Amino acid sequence: MAPGPPRNALGDAWSRQIAILYQGRTGCQWAYLPHDLPQKSATYYYFAAWRDDGTNQVIHELLRCQVRERARRSEDPTLVVLDTQSVHAAVGVPAATTGYDPxxxxxxxxxxxxxxVLGLVIAVVVLAANIHNNTAGIALQDQVAEHTGDTVRKALVDQGFKNQLVDHGAGLWLVSPFAVAPDDNPR
Known part of the structure; x- marks a missing residue:
């Protein structure tokens, strides 16, 4: 268990936070949390409450701002990198949320x-694989605008995105997104 505050009322909250981080890092089922961590029911209750009321998003944003300030950068970025990746769905994932990326x-x-530019996550979207990159990119641009306000001026995208994304970005940012050609000489 990671070092933290002394065991008191705060200690229980600290243990719950460690349990939530453990589950997120390992991906284990809630019922299989180690026995030295708080019970599944209490841990999941706080996880669900924080997810539903946005507390986890607020924590993420505050931590991102702190990391950026320690790196001597402004709290919110002026440039973002957008990309998508198609991945195999796990067994048991509903067919309605999956697709085939041809x-x-x-x-x-x-x-x-x-x-x-520090690699810190600003926005995430998950869609069926058959959805075009533009749809994912537009959703990402909207989330970036929501999370960072009007500080982002540019977005770097690869050539999998099309003009529809560039046009949408031009409406959100002063400078429209531009495509970056893949490196011809990978290292």
Whole structure:
């Protein structure tokens, strides 16, 4: 268990937070949390409450701002990188939320990420794999605008995105997103 505050009323909250982080990191089922962590019911209750009321998002945003300030950067980025990746869906994932990406020949889901130049996550979307990159990109751009206000001026995207994304970005940012060609000489 990670070092933390002394065992008192705060200690229980600290243990619950450690249990939530453990589950998120390992991906284990809630019922299989180690026995030295708080009970599944209490841990999941707080996880669900924080997820539903947005507390986990607020914590993420505060931590991201602290990391950026320690790196001597402004709290909110002025440039983001958008990309998507098609991944195989786990067994038991509903068919309504999966699809087939013909370009990458992958059945499953498409996840989109918007990160700043430090690699810190700004926005995430998860869609069926058959959804075009533009749809994911537009959803990412909208989330970036929501989370960062009007500080983002540019978005770097690869050539999997089309003009529809660039046009949408031009409406959100002063400078429209532009495509970056893949590196011809990978290291």
């Amino acid at each position: 370009a990458k020949r992958v059945p499953g889901r498409k996840r989109g990420l918007a990160v700043d």
